[in-house]
Amino acid sequence: MFETATQTAFRQAAPDPAALFGWPAGFGTRFAVCIDTEEEFDWNAPLSRDSRSVTAIDSLPAMHAWFARRGVPLTYLVDHPVATTSSSIAVLRGLMDDGVTTIGTHLHPWVTPPFDEIVSPQTSFAGNLAPALEAAKLDAIGEAIIAAFGVAPQIYRAGRYGLGPHSLALLAERGYRIDTSMRSGYCYTGEGGPDFRAIGNQAFRCGPRDALLELPLTTIYTGALARGGAGLHDALGRVPRGRGLAARLRLMARVALTPEKMPLGAALGAIEAALDQKVSLLNFSFHSPTVVPGHTPYVRDTRDLAAFYAWWEAVLALLGSRGVRPVSGHDLLAATHAPALASPARPPLGGAVVGACSSTG
Structure with a gap:
């Protein structure tokens, strides 16, 4: 049995400017689509x-x-039930035949052995587990992926974005080269999870001896007061209906690059803003069950599913018109070892981030 003591209020510090990643010459501005496959x-x-x-x-x-x-x-960032069920293994192995599809890891602690912790909101964040238990679960999902797909996963996303103080070191020890667990501008301390309000949208080196490249999930603040960033967004959360009112008045909105709960118009505006801010990699995400009506709150029926694809159609059209090309997971991994341009200048974070966040939304 493993000790299952938990951590609380893990706050990821902003990267040192020297850690910001300089993408290889010719990389340009790209976008990635990483799916929580669960x-x-x-x-x-x-x-x-x-x-x-x-x-x-x-x-x-x-x-x-x-x-x-x-x-x-x-x-496809794959979790334990997907990597240990014959039907889902067969589907994903078929998708891998195209030579560009990439398989990585997604860790849902509550369905990944060993099952030594009590299932709770706090233990659903893997980074809250004792290091030995978090390590054992990483080993279990890694071994399952190798057995199922014949590849050692090198890209990781914690379920519920649940990084903790030991997570990056554990990933580096297991040969991971990319983490994409940090959700720029978001805070989950209200549920016992991590605080990423200090994290911007630029990729950066992290972990022991900078062994990992962090690819934050892209979040953009839009509106007349967008420069207020996470600090202002947090303050608005302490005002009844403050965030909704600010968004309707086009003063401030926080927009994550996902078709789940993010209106199309807001997403298109955020993409334009991200490109104006010289974000080199736009990191999009969604959950695999969303593609079947009724499995997530985001696609409840066939009408919602049609809206999901319409969202993507418009987003891809805008990206194409701005010359933003897609990038595979394989190419992202290759870029981590390619000769780099100079690291980009660090963009302003936009507003002070102090104290506990007002909500997890």
């Missing part, structure tokens, strides 16, 4: 070890083909 569960119910169904994986080939027709390679 089991289905009731988003309104307590987490359960019994929720291991992966029927939505059967619908991935149609979604994959839709993106392939538009020249967009996908990176």
Whole structure:
């Protein structure tokens, strides 16, 4: 049995300017699509070890083909139920035949052995687990992926963005080269999770001896008061309906690059703002069960599914018009070893970040 003591209020510090990553010459401005490839569960119910169904994986080939027709390679970050179920393994192995699809790791602690912790909101963040238990779960999912797909995963995203004080060192020890767990501008301390309000959108080296490249999930502040950044957004959260009112008045909105809960108009404006800010890599994400109506709050019926694809159609059109090309996980890994340009100047974070965040939204 492992000790399962937890950590609280892990706050990721802003990277040193010297750690900001200089992409290789010719990389340009690119976008990646990394999918949290996971089991289905009731988003309104307590987490359960019994929720291991992966029927939505059967619908991935149609979604994959839709993106392939538009020249967009996908990176599937796979969790334990997906990597240990024969049907989902077969589907993903078939997708890998295109030579550009990349398999990485997604860790949901509550469905990944060893099962030595009590399932709770706090232990759903892997970084809150004792280091030995977090390490054991990383080993279990890594071994499952190697057995299922014949590849050693090198790209990681913690479920619920649950990094902790030991996570990066544990990943480096296991040969990971890219982490994409940090959600720029977001704070989960209200649930016992991490605080990423100090993290911007530029890639940076991190971990012991800078062994890892962090690719934050892109979050853009838009509106007349956008320069207030995380500090102002947090302050608005302490005012009743403050964030909603600020967004409606076009004063400030926080926009993550995902089709889940992010309106199309807001996403298009955020992309334009990100490009104006010289963000080199736009990092998009969504959950694999979203492609089947009824599995997530974001796609409840066929109408929502049509809106999901319409969102992507418009986003890809804008990216294409601005000369922003897609990038595969394989190419991202190759870039970590390529000769780099000078590290970019550090952009302003936009507002002070102090104290506890007012909410996790």
